[in-house]
Amino acid sequence: MSAQEWADVLPRLAERVAADTGRDLAAVEAFLDACYHADPADVDVDELVAVLAPTMAKLMGPTLLDVLTRMERLAREDRLPCLAPLVLGILPRVVAAALVAERGRAADGCG
Numbered sequence: 001m002s003a004q005e006w007a008d009v010l011p012r013l014a015e016r017v018a019a020d021t022g023r024d025l026a027a028v029e030a031f032l033d034a035c036y037h038a039d040p041a042d043v044d045v046d047e048l049v050a051v052l053a054p055t056m057a058k059l060m061g062p063t064l065l066d067v068l069t070r071m072e073r074l075a076r077e078d079r080l081p082c083l084a085p086l087v088l089g090i091l092p093r094v095v096a097a098a099l100v101a102e103r104g105r106a107a108d109g110c111g
Helices: 003-021 025-037 045-072 076-107
Strands: none
Touching: 003 025, 003 045, 025 045, 045 076
């Protein structure tokens, strides 16, 4: 992603993440921008996951359920090539994001 593309994406992403997490918009935007420009080894991955998890769960949850429902209708031989990467790659991340979001709500006394 070019610097110009990131400059266009960052405000929208930060707004959505701040709304989903209840965090301060300016702090979210600054954190995401710092992560984008940082050396990957310097990024606090735990904090990045905590910041993005509620948004990822909200965005991916309904989509994932729709994909799984559609895949269920496919013949076994058509389903398996798609199912393995989904189960091994995407699904664990969505579940992890949902768990982080749920733990955050429980810690805030909302769960």
